[in-house]
Amino acid sequence: MLCKVTLIAVAIAQLCVAAPAHRDVGISIALQKNSSLTTANGTFNHAAAIRHSVKVANKYRQNLINFHKNTGRFPKNVTTIPPPKLMPSNLRRRQNESLEDIGDDTEWAGTIGIGTPPTPFLIDFDTGSSDLWVPSSSCADCGAHQTYDATVSSSSVALEGTFEIEYGDGSTTSGPIYTDIVTVAGVAARNQSFSAVTQESSQFSEDTIDGILGLAFPDISNLGQPPFFQTALVQGSVPEGVFGFKLSSNDSELYLGGTNTLLYTGSLEFHNVSEVGYWQIGGASAVLNNDKAIASGFDTIIDSGTTIMYGTPSDVNAFYSAIPDSQVFDQANGLYSYPCDSPPSLAFSWGGNLWTVSEENFNLGETEEGSGQCVGALSGEDLGLGDNVWLLGDSFMKNVYTAFDFDHKQVGFAALA
Numbered sequence: 001m002l003c004k005v006t007l008i009a010v011a012i013a014q015l016c017v018a019a020p021a022h023r024d025v026g027i028s029i030a031l032q033k034n035s036s037l038t039t040a041n042g043t044f045n046h047a048a049a050i051r052h053s054v055k056v057a058n059k060y061r062q063n064l065i066n067f068h069k070n071t072g073r074f075p076k077n078v079t080t081i082p083p084p085k086l087m088p089s090n091l092r093r094r095q096n097e098s099l100e101d102i103g104d105d106t107e108w109a110g111t112i113g114i115g116t117p118p119t120p121f122l123i124d125f126d127t128g129s130s131d132l133w134v135p136s137s138s139c140a141d142c143g144a145h146q147t148y149d150a151t152v153s154s155s156s157v158a159l160e161g162t163f164e165i166e167y168g169d170g171s172t173t174s175g176p177i178y179t180d181i182v183t184v185a186g187v188a189a190r191n192q193s194f195s196a197v198t199q200e201s202s203q204f205s206e207d208t209i210d211g212i213l214g215l216a217f218p219d220i221s222n223l224g225q226p227p228f229f230q231t232a233l234v235q236g237s238v239p240e241g242v243f244g245f246k247l248s249s250n251d252s253e254l255y256l257g258g259t260n261t262l263l264y265t266g267s268l269e270f271h272n273v274s275e276v277g278y279w280q281i282g283g284a285s286a287v288l289n290n291d292k293a294i295a296s297g298f299d300t301i302i303d304s305g306t307t308i309m310y311g312t313p314s315d316v317n318a319f320y321s322a323i324p325d326s327q328v329f330d331q332a333n334g335l336y337s338y339p340c341d342s343p344p345s346l347a348f349s350w351g352g353n354l355w356t357v358s359e360e361n362f363n364l365g366e367t368e369e370g371s372g373q374c375v376g377a378l379s380g381e382d383l384g385l386g387d388n389v390w391l392l393g394d395s396f397m398k399n400v401y402t403a404f405d406f407d408h409k410q411v412g413f414a415a416l417a
């Protein structure tokens with residue numbers, strides 16, 4: 001609880017000192033990240049990684065359901081919706097969790113305000129989903145989180161319908177839908193649809209973040225409503241339909257209404273979105289040690305709300321098979337290890353530059369202290385994304401500046417300054 005308060009205070013403080021580089025153009029929001037899948041002693045946090053993968057799989061399952069509901073289509077060659085993924089029983093709801101264990105949140109969090117007067121929420125800005133939700137004041141099991149109370153916001157309007165995400169253990173995150181004013185730094189979206197959830201899966205109630213703000217396209221919105229950024233764009237609150245992310249361990253930023261040119265060098269290399277819904281771009285290759293293309297011609301979803309990278313099980317197996325002395329670490333979860341002292345170099349190309357994942361960003365930590373084997377941030381787990389789609393999360397995004405352009409439906413990468 002104390003920890004939570006501290007987190008929010010830090011986020012607000014950062015917000016206040018974050019003098020935007022170009023206030024006339026767009027607005028910077030400082031993001032913070034408190035931990036990762038690597039423990040303090042340098043070992044891989046296996047349980048946290050599995051919990052995160054289950055969350056990601058269920059998120060994409062829901063995205064698929066939403067996509068189909070909204071468009072009548074299935075993205076790519078996916079014809080069956082996988083069952084919700086089950087959290088291994090030993091990793092389910094952990095009662096009596098000590099504060100220092102709140103270490104496995106892996107989101108990039110920043111604050112937003114909802115309502116009149118605004119209530120501050122610590123939010124995960126997620127380019128892999130399209131809805132905003134926070135806990136409701138009438139939620140009994142939402143953990144130690146900030147909550148939304150519709151009765152104290154003069155601008156709150158209740159809508160019909162329900163928001164619901166289903167999990168493999170039978171739990172759901174669900175609640176009624178409202179519109180209200182939502183502000184992110186100086187950017188306001190009036191009448192923004194969101195859910196104030198009255199029931200929360202334990203995966204979220206234990207999280208340090210209060211909720212999620214989705215930054216993908218309306219096609220995958222569970223609410224079937226324009227996401228925050230579209231609303232802000234239509235209402236003229238941002239000068240253009242572009243936002244930029246810099247994710248790093250100490251000075252991360254989301255820039256709304258353009259890109260922050262101080263944070264990258266050269267120009268952005270843009271690629272058209274191949275599947276409007278996700279920030280998905282096609283024609284990708286994965287290259288090992290600047291030499292060998294392990295896989296090519298696949299699509300990639302660029303997702304700030306996912307921590308590591310996932311490829312198809314066969315491609316990922318081929319990747320690690322080409323690394324001497326690599327080993328399967330966890331078959332069921334598609335995890336592999338490699339010799340820590342001779343790390344592989346993984347790079348992606350979409351037909352332009354090679355964008356390399358740094359050694360630091362690829363290494364999730366030693367399998368156990370002194371083993372000399374490190375777990376790689378590329379997993380070969382089937383998340384139900386289809387047979388030709390990889391999911392690139394923070395382990396990739398931390399190596400580049402990323403621009404998400406709604407106006408031209410494209411994603412751009414540039415070298416970090």
Ligand SMILES: *[C@@H]1O[C@H](CO)[C@@H](O)[C@H](O)[C@H]1NC(C)=O
Nearest residue numbers: 003004006007010032033034
């Ligand atoms: C999170 O990081 C900030 C600094 O970035 C620090 O002040 C704060 O105490 C951290 N919170 C936790 C829970 O580790």
Ligand SMILES: *[C@@H]1O[C@H](CO)[C@@H](O)[C@H](O)[C@H]1NC(C)=O
Nearest residue numbers: 039040041042043044045369
């Ligand atoms: C390193 O951290 C892991 C996870 O927190 C723990 O299980 C392990 O015992 C630690 N090792 C040492 C030597 O402290």
Ligand SMILES: *[C@@H]1O[C@H](CO)[C@@H](O)[C@H](O)[C@H]1NC(C)=O
Nearest residue numbers: 076077078079080386387388
């Ligand atoms: C879809 O994928 C399956 C295998 O996953 C394959 O057998 C089938 O031919 C594919 N269909 C199309 C239209 O590509």
Ligand SMILES: *[C@@H]1O[C@H](CO)[C@@H](O)[C@H](O)[C@H]1NC(C)=O
Nearest residue numbers: 090092093094095096097098
């Ligand atoms: C949690 O702690 C309470 C009181 O300290 C105890 O009664 C309860 O059995 C504990 N629950 C678990 C799951 O350890």
Ligand SMILES: *[C@@H]1O[C@H](CO)[C@@H](O)[C@H](O)[C@H]1NC(C)=O
Nearest residue numbers: 156157179189190191192235
């Ligand atoms: C928001 O909705 C109210 C009615 O609920 C309407 O009067 C107002 O014009 C709307 N504002 C915007 C910016 O759409």
Ligand SMILES: *[C@@H]1O[C@H](CO)[C@@H](O)[C@H](O)[C@H]1NC(C)=O
Nearest residue numbers: 247248249250251252360417
């Ligand atoms: C942020 O990290 C970079 C490289 O990791 C380092 O050079 C820089 O000093 C750090 N800045 C702060 C404010 O800690």
Ligand SMILES: *[C@@H]1O[C@H](CO)[C@@H](O)[C@H](O)[C@H]1NC(C)=O
Nearest residue numbers: 270271272273407408409410
């Ligand atoms: C990208 O899309 C635009 C239309 O939005 C089109 O004019 C352009 O040719 C496309 N570029 C490529 C490389 O397909």
